[in-house]
Amino acid sequence: xxxxxxxxxxxxxxxxxxxxxxxxxxxxxxxxxxxxxxxxxxxxxxxxxxxxxxxxxxxxxxxxxxxxxxxxxxxxxxxxxxxxxxxxxxxxxxxxxxxxxxxxxxxxxxxxxxxxxxxxxxxxxxxxxxxxxxxxxxxxxxxxxxxxxxxxxxxxxxxxxxxxxxxxxxxxxxxxxxxxxxxxxxxxxxxxxxxxxxxxxxxxxxxxxxxxxxxxxxxxxxxxxxxxxxxxxxxxxxxxxxxxx
Amino acid sequence: xxxxxxxxxxxxxxxxxxxxxxxxxxxxxxxxxxxxxxxxxxxxxxxxxxxxxxxxxxxxxxxxxxxxxxxxxxxxxxxxxxxxxxxxxxxxxxxxxxxxxxxxxxxxxxxxxxxxxxxxxxxxxxxxxxxxxxxxxxxxxxxxxxxxxxxxxxxxxxxxxxxxxxxxxxxxxxxxxxxxxxxxxxxxxxxxxxxxxxxxxxxxxxxxxxxxxxxxxxxxxxxxxxxxxxxxxxxxxxxxxxxxx
Numbered sequence: 138x139x140x141x142x143x144x145x146x147x148x149x150x151x152x153x154x155x156x157x158x159x160x161x162x163x164x165x166x167x168x169x170x171x172x173x174x175x176x177x178x179x180x181x182x183x184x185x186x187x188x189x190x191x192x193x194x195x196x197x198x199x200x201x202x203x204x205x206x207x208x209x210x211x212x213x214x215x216x217x218x219x220x221x222x223x224x225x226x227x228x229x230x231x232x233x234x235x236x237x238x239x240x241x242x243x244x245x246x247x248x249x250x251x252x253x254x255x256x257x258x259x260x261x262x263x264x265x266x267x268x269x270x271x272x273x274x275x276x277x278x279x280x281x282x283x284x285x286x287x288x289x290x291x292x293x294x295x296x297x298x299x300x301x302x303x304x305x306x307x308x309x310x311x312x313x314x315x316x317x318x319x320x321x322x323x324x325x326x327x328x329x330x331x332x333x334x335x336x337x338x339x340x341x342x343x344x345x346x347x348x349x350x351x352x353x354x355x356x357x358x359x360x361x362x363x364x365x366x367x368x369x370x371x372x373x374x375x376x377x378x379x380x381x382x
Numbered sequence: 383x384x385x386x387x388x389x390x391x392x393x394x395x396x397x398x399x400x401x402x403x404x405x406x407x408x409x410x411x412x413x414x415x416x417x418x419x420x421x422x423x424x425x426x427x428x429x430x431x432x433x434x435x436x437x438x439x440x441x442x443x444x445x446x447x448x449x450x451x452x453x454x455x456x457x458x459x460x461x462x463x464x465x466x467x468x469x470x471x472x473x474x475x476x477x478x479x480x481x482x483x484x485x486x487x488x489x490x491x492x493x494x495x496x497x498x499x500x501x502x503x504x505x506x507x508x509x510x511x512x513x514x515x516x517x518x519x520x521x522x523x524x525x526x527x528x529x530x531x532x533x534x535x536x537x538x539x540x541x542x543x544x545x546x547x548x549x550x551x552x553x554x555x556x557x558x559x560x561x562x563x564x565x566x567x568x569x570x571x572x573x574x575x576x577x578x579x580x581x582x583x584x585x586x587x588x589x590x591x592x593x594x595x596x597x598x599x600x601x602x603x604x605x606x607x608x609x610x611x612x613x614x615x616x617x618x619x620x621x622x623x624x625x626x627x
Contacts, residue, residue, distance in 0.1 A: 152583055154422045155600065156412025157554065160405070167401025177399045179434075180427035189424075211563050213584040214574050244564070252564035288588045309402065318456050319489070319497035329459050338397055339458040343533045355400065 141357060142304060144170055145179040145197040149190060149208035149218055150285055153182055161287040162207045169294050174304025174357055175203065185209055190221035198225065198280050203301070208285030210275075212254040218282060219275075223259035226277055232256045235264065236273065267299050276300075305357040310366040311382035313348035314373065317341070321350055324372040332365040334358070348379045386602060387549060389415055390424040390442040394435060394453035394463055395530055398427055406532040407452045414539050419549025419602055420448065430454055435466035443470065443525050448546070453530030455520075457499040463527060464520075468504035471522055477501045480509065481518065512544050521545075550602040555611040556627035558593035559618065562586070566595060569617040577610040579603070593624045 146166055152158040163180060170177045178201060183189050190209070198204045209218030223230045236256035244252050258264070262282075264273030274296045275282040283293050314321065318339055329337050338353040354366040370378060391411055397403040408425060415422045423446060428434050435454070443449045454463030468475045481501035489497050503509070507527075509518030519541045520527040528538050559566065563584055574582050583598040599611040615623060 151581060151600075152585060152598070154412060154425065155416055155552070155554075156409045156422075157598070158585070159409050164401045164404050167399060171400055177401075178429060180399065180425075182425035182427075184423060211584070211586065213563050213567050213570055215583055247565075249564050249567075251567035252562075254567075255564075286586055286588060307400070309400075317497075318458050319494050319499075320492075322458050322494075322496035322499075325458055336396060338460055339456070340397060340403070341456065341531055343531055353397070353402070355396075 141174055141176045141307075142203070143178045143201045144175050144203040144205065145181070145201040146177065147190070147193050147197055147204060147206045148180060148182040148285075149185060149206060150182075151184050151215065153208075154184060162283070162285070162290045165287075165291055165294065166205055166207075169298065171307040173298065173301055174306050175301065176307075185215040185217055187217040187221045187224065190218060191224040194222050194225035194280060198278065202279060204280040205283055205297075206280065207283050207290060210255075210282055210284050212251045219257050219259060222277055222280060222282060226259060226261070226280075228260040228277075230257050231260045233258045233262075233264065239272070265296050265300055267296050270296050307355055307357055308359045308362045309382075310354045310362050312352045312354075312366060312370060312373075313350075313379045313381075314352070314377045315349045315379055316373075316377060318350055321352070324369065325352065327372065328354075328365055328369045331368065332361065334361055335365040337365070337369075386419055386421045386552075387448070388423045388446040389420050389448040389450065390426070390446040391422065392435070392438050392442055392449060392451045393425060393427040393530075394430060394451060395427075396429050396460065398453075399429060407528070407530070407535045410532075410536055410539065411450055411452075414543065416552040418543065418546055419551050420546065421552075430460040430462055432462040432466045432469065435463060436469040439467050439470035439525060443523065447524060449525040450528055450542075451525065452528045452535060455500075455527055455529050457496045464502050464504060467522055467525060467527060471504060471506070471525075473505040473522075475502050476505045478503045478507075478509065484517070510541050510545055512541050515541050552600055552602055553604045553607045555599045555607050557597045557599075557611060557615060557618075558595075558624045558626075559597070559622045560594045560624055561618075561622060563595055566597070569614065570597065572617065573599075573610055573614045576613065577606065580606055580610040582610070582614075 153160050167177050209216045233256050241248050259277045262275050262277040265276050274293050336355040340351045354362050356362045398405050412422050454461045478501050486493050504522045507520050507522040510521050519538050581600040585596045599607050601607045
């Protein structure tokens with residue numbers, strides 16, 4: 138384990154917990170954070186409930202360097218994330234004049250009070266943009282408010298990358314074997330003891346004829362990651378590994 | 383909202399938070415619970431860390447009727463769920479004689495100490511089986527310990543269904559429109575006010591030419607669900623809805 142910057146995600150929406158929609162934003166966020174050298178340590182999925190969300194925002198924003206919320210930022214009754222984040226940080230919700238202008242110019246004569254609800258932000262929030270992504274992303278302190286709609290969620294990621302700064306990216310290497318975890322355990326224990334800075338994972342695969350267990354070696358120092366993987370390979374019996382990544 | 387039985391899930395594994403593996407068990411669990419009339423209210427994803435997992439098990443098992451953990455039940459160094467659950471419930475870990483017998487008969491002369499680690503269970507846990515699924519699933523009080531490997535996770539679900547009891551299943555109906563959420567909001571507010579027992583959701587879809595927003599109506603009383611959906615349809619302007627489910 139490294140002392141990398143840490144992050145948490147709060148994924149909001151009844152539709153995810155009911156199993157009606159397969160969550161699709163988390164893997165994109167996780168991979169972006171890895172490439173930035175930030176460790177995603179915790180994810181919470183919760184219902185569209187203002188008190189539950191506010192409580193999670195308090196805990197997660199205090200426990201990690203960054204918090205990313207997904208969902209609940211539209212204009213309808215089930216969109217309560219803005220209010221919940223404001224409640225968590227004990228600030229009022231205001232209507233931002235620049236967002237109102239944007240919404241009026243986007244919806245033109247069709248603009249209603251409901252559309253203008255999307256100008257509501259927690260007081261003190263900043264509206265983050267890049268030259269390529271001019272529609273603002275709301276951030277309050279260390280908490281980024283992202284939309285749940287996957288296509289829009291992914292469009293916002295470059296804005297975050299632009300603002301977060303970059304640390305050494307996490308590097309991953311893998312070894313595939315036909316051994317089972319019981320036989321691999323003593324070999325893995327030796328590597329875990331010798332490379333405490335490397336995160337070693339073991340993933341059995343069922344119903345795959347090409348391998349039985351995938352071993353992964355992760356860290357922010359590529360030389361150490363490769364050394365841990367290669368040291369593990371030297372411990373394997375004849376005929377192994379099946380392949381390396 | 384109904385006063386249905388509630389559940390939480392604790393999804394364990396570094397590989398999920400790193401984005402290397404797309405989580406695949408949650409949607410199956412969520413759909414199973416809906417069919418049993420149990421409401422999944424919260425999901426937490428956490429790393430392979432014994433203290434983090436134990437802390438989550440304490441909180442989630444106390445806050446909900448059922449808790450399901452996924453992952454961390456194999457024999458390697460990163461499998462710490464058994465120890466974490468034992469710690470959460472303040473019981474020791476023991477080696478279960480019947481599990482030892484099962485493991486010895488499965489691995490035969492290849493059986494090692496590492497394989498026998500999979501006989502370890504929290505003291506007081508029960509080993510749940512069905513006639514079709516004789517490999518035991520570990521349960522301690524209201525907490526079910528499920529494996530992370532998706533193929534095995536899914537095999538375990540019938541055991542849970544058999545033991546959990548059945549309440550009225552959740553029913554869902556949907557309406558697809560080409561209206562945007564801003565225009566739909568006042569109509570939705572009217573339905574939410576008139577049908578407080580129905581969970582109304584609004585999901586915009588981008589880049590789809592057949593509709594713009596999907597509205598969902600969920601509950602455990604089918605008559606009320608259909609009534610809420612039909613009441614909503616009567617509020618729509620001419621040319622809507624695009625379709626009903």
